[in-house]
Amino acid sequence: MNTVTIEVADRHTSEAQFLQAMTTGRPVGAYITFPNMQALWATLTAERWDIVRAMWSAGPLTLREVARRVDRDVKGVLTDVHALLDAGVLEKAEDGRIVFPYDAVHVDFMMQAAALS
Structure with missing residues (x-):
């Protein structure tokens, strides 16, 4: 199964995953990493999740087919598709069509109260 993990992680964690793959030679899987919750929710809005589900x-x-499947205007879908392309959630096929290249999505983040100083 081709699964993408969407996570919130700092740069240190992302670099550690990369180094693990490079040193072991074993793939760690597909990751889309956001630096914080605000960036994740700004990119993966409810309407954009609808696009992913439709695809x-x-x-x-x-x-146009994506817009038809989510029952929205093409211009609005275009903006959302470009945000998802920029984030690596969607990809462009050689013929210019758009594809969601994964079979599954795993979203991984933890929320906790900030430590008091």
Whole structure:
């Protein structure tokens, strides 16, 4: 199964994952990492999750087809698709169509109260 892990992690954690893959030669899987919760929620809005769900297992789709599947105007979907492309959630196929290249998504983050000084 081709799973992507979406996580909130600092730069140190991301670099450690990269170094682990480089030193062991074993892939650690696909990761999309955000530096904080605000960046994650600004990128992965409810409407953008709708796009991801509509594209799940659909193969490459045109922008118009994505807009039709989520029942939204093409211009608004275009903006959201570009944000998802920039984040690495979606990819562009060779023919220019858009694809969600994963079979599963694992979202991984922890929230805790900030330590009092």
